[in-house]
Amino acid sequence: MDQTPIGQILEDELAERGWSQADFAVVLGRPAQFVSEIVTGKKEITRESAAQIGAALGHSPQFWLNLQDQYLLAMQERDAKAQAKLGDVRRRARLNRLGPIQILQRRGFLTGKTLDDLEREVQELYELDSLDDTPRCEIAAKRANQGEDITLLQRAWVFCVRREARRRPPVNEYSRSGLDKLAADLPRRVRTPEDFADLPGRLSNVGVRLVYVEALPSAKIDGCATWVGKHPVVGLSGRGKRLDKVFFALLHELAHILHGHVDKDRAIVEDLDDKDESDQEVEANMSGRNWIFPNGYPPVPTRIIGPWVEKKAAELGIASIVLIGQLQKSGWLDWRTTLVKGAPSVADILPTWNQVRR
Secondary structure (H helix, E strand, C coil), X not given: CCCCCHHHHHHHHHHHHCCCHHHHHHHHCCCHHHXXXXXXCCCCCCHHHHHHHHHHHCCCHHHHHHHHHHHHHHHHHCCHHHHXXXXXXXXXXXXXXXXXXXHHHHCCCCCCCCHHHHHHHHHHHCCCCCCCCCCCCCCEEXXXXXXXXXXXXXXXXXXXXXXXXXXXXXXXXXXXXXXXHHHHHHHHHCCCHHHHCCHHHHHHHCCCEEEECCCCCCCCXXXXXXXXXXXXXXXXXXXXXXXXXXXXXXXXXHHHXXXXXXXXXXXXEEECCHHHCCHHHHHHHHHHHHHHCCCCCCCCCCCCCHHHHHHHHHHHCCCHHXXXXXXXXXXXXXXXXXXXXXXXXXXXXXXXXXXXXX
């Protein structure tokens, strides 16, 4: 790379022609000070001045701009401070290739004040030996963007769930039989938003960690199942906040764990589109429905009205909105039905699951 100052090259060109700086200024129609400042390196050549100099000396404007850029880049490579700043740019770029750093900072998952601190936090969050490694996690995630690879946002959300799970492991060892019994019992225990409050404790008793991490913007993820150490973990994003939707996401993830769809070595990623379900997705959804309707799907009248829903839900021992949600999923009720008006929300309960609200 040419390290000759552009001013020296211009001065040599003028000398070859026998022109003084004052002569050249007249040719350009510029003040003599303009030429002097370029020769002494006090002023950079612009597109306009490159075109004028090129016209006067028989070169293209690009010729002069390229010479100037080569010189300035050469000087930058020798500038320790400039190189240090570029090094920081590369480090920040590497972090942002791993995940949505700014979003994680705004949400309080990353709090480091310096770049060194931030790198350590990201390495810990993504469970990496080196920041040059590719994050790995074993997940079964309910997602809404069918047919796409898991995104940076979705992956970041899963690792936030895993970190929360590492901080407070379950009180007991994992019991598959205990979880199976609990999952079958939950639809008759969870009938109001307040019933969500003790779900983490119930699951902890059978060795499962239940975590709430609010959905990241545009992440399109409802829940995940993963393993952290010797314990299965369920993460819920609370997307939609409606009791039945969040509750079925929980049942869905518990089914993945019980069916062995996810473990320490296998990963599953699926979506919410019922038109193209995998066998494991069908199995997880079927288990969730069977826990809600252990004696089979109830007979449904031609015209579904509020009083019938209330009566049938009471007979089944489940929340009315859970029955309505299942009727919607099965196509018996339109998604726009007025029966969902005033549906209970779990938005205020979910954040209480974690010690630190995010």
